[in-house]
Amino acid sequence: MEAIDIEKGCGLGIHELLKDAIALEESADPQDADPGVEGEDSDNDEVPAPSIPVDPKIGSLNLPGDTPPNAVPQSRANRQRKRKREAEILKYGYRPSPIGLKRHVRMAASVKTDLDVKDLPATSCGYAATGHTPPKPALPAAIQALVDQGYEVVKNDGKTCKVFVGPDNRIFAVAAGQPCDPTYKEDHDDVCRAFLDVGARLRYRDSELNHKRGDFPAVNIGVTHSRGTKHPVFLKSDHQEAIDELLEMKGLQRMAKFANGAFSLSPASMHIRNPLIAAFATWAPNLYSYYKRYTDDLFEKMPKLRRIFGGKSVFPCVAFNFGPRVCTVSHRDQLNLSFGWCSIQALGWFDPERGGHLVLDDIKKIIEFPAGSLILIPSATLIHRNLPVQDHEVRMSFTQFCSGGIFRFVDNGFRTQNELKEQDPQACREIMEKKKSRWNLGLSLWSKLSDVVQVVPELAAM
């Protein structure tokens, strides 16, 4: 595989890029319009509100064209465009349309922290993270008790986005909101009802009830490769039929797609179509491309492995965290890729100002986490947990992730470390040498805030 050119730019100023992008959009052939704009099937869900990191004191940016899509009947041309778009997603990954980008550019805020991401606890090989022992006594689970200990509540309306950055200005987490389309809320409610229904009728194994993440039933499904596996495998489940019911839901697929789009917001993956958008706004385009390349290679090499959501998700594994009141305890998902991000979507009906917050203890932030919204974090290396919701409320979650072992397996030429050592000692030595730099390489895939913060004054002037 080719190395990814992390800091690649296209040599044009932001202002020029924006003007060209909008001119291109306004002159675009209607046949190339984003189908979602025409209300076909909300295919523009993969365009979450881009992160324009401004000081919260500056306020919002309201740009023209910020109107929700109007539904119209689906035409043959729409269907053709949808098929074309889906083929492009499979080939290139998610990419926002200029119209979607323009529509979604609105208030966003950066949350500056003193987290030096280089110090996060990656393993020496760089593929996973070291173990985490929950503190004793347990950390407070009440907002005020945390505030008294110096934690800060981060307001989050679940629609606009907030980006979290460290002193090096790299974005390490994003509260990415959700699509502004009201039908998304309807889909969310459908998914919640299905979660409650399926969750109540499953007979869980002990390992699904008693796990390090908390005291709630959780079912993982998808392809993984970690402790105890010699190669990537599809996790067997006693509940395959019931889980497939959920996976086939339009609403759940829509949520998965949105998470991918938010993960991608992907100039790097869209440059083939329109290089002018490539400097506009991004959260983790290079990391997304990295995931896509590795997972595409894996499933091409091992076509018998089942790929949930087909090629439309770069996350090969998901977790269904059934309620009715999911509340994770302090943990890290240490077997996920150390510098990877996982997608967490909250589900249910609860007051997000009173419970369900995502707590990031490393940075002492208590992030409001409304139902239906998405948060992306490096779950292997950042300690995270939830605050409980009220007794009469419902909270569940849906997460997507990828184990670090999959990346190692692909790097090893689709072999285990031992097989590589036996079959190709020279390649093994080279891989071992690279492990010293893997963590830093991974961190460099995260986007820099400075790449997008320059956009703000330019946008304001337009």
Ligand SMILES: [Fe+2]
């Ligand atoms: Fe987690």
